[in-house]
Amino acid sequence: MADTLLAASNLDAGVALVAAVTTDLVAEIRDRHDLWPTATAAVGRLTTGAALFGVGLGSNERVSLQIAGNGPLGTLAAEAWMLDERTAGARGYARNGRVELPVDARGKFNVAGAVGTGSLQVTRSSGIGQPYVGVVELRSGEIAEDLAIYLSQSEQIPSIVALGVLANPDGVVAAGGILARALPGADEGALATLEERAAAMPPVTQLIARHGDANALLRELAGDLELRSHHAIGIRFACRCNRAKVEAVLLGLGADELLQLTRERDRTEAVCEYCKTRYVFTAQELGDLAQRLTG
Ligand SMILES: [Zn+2]
Known part of the structure; x- marks a missing residue:
């Protein structure tokens, strides 16, 4: 199944969700940079995060995420923008992609160890005027939690972010993520319920490997919460250089x-x-x- 970004919402409950399947996108970044598995997980998570942040961008708008960490990966960066009305483009890199750390007891990548401590900067450019720039200190270095902290602290949007990349020395098995945010003025009850579900949910990569589509991610997180106005776009690797x-x-x-x-x-x-x-x-x-x- 081709990589997809799928957005949906429940206006009564005051939550908007977006799910991403980015397996091919992360695989292409891995291949272009010859990233080792821990580096693949870090760059893949950040690029998937940029894709989730980029939902709803206009034609000249762009979102850039940059992590300045003191870990072995060095600087990490990722960007997303619209290639046309139905397709988003994304790209990402690590200053040093030859990074591999032992997995933890649960078999999870030690992304926090590879990233180190430092800061996360988010830049939203509209193509006209000054871009909006926000910076937060990294708290976990696992990236998903740091993006959620950024949204709540810097943009005052209470959010849940889950990101996952399943990679081995042969390639990328599954990659994707999910972002849920409270809509302006909504009470945060629905988001709190989703937070409990997110904590109990299987890893996103397991859901993608099992179902292969973004809708399964939305359904898993939403549970009984009814979602409407589904809107899907494609996403693929692209570059802005010339x-x-x-x-x-x-x-x-x-x-x-x-x-x-x-x-x-x-x-x-x-x-x-x-x-x-x-x-x-x-x-x-x-x-x-x-x-x-x-x-
Ligand atoms: Zn390029």
């Missing part, structure tokens, strides 16, 4: 620096940290860029 953006970064180095590079080497390479696309510039091309700056 040669013009790399040129803009190179131009930012200034003419002297560019000319220095042309003297030092025949070819200069820039690699996109999200998709690993390699952009190559010859000394001639860098010289032309420098020419643009000096006019």
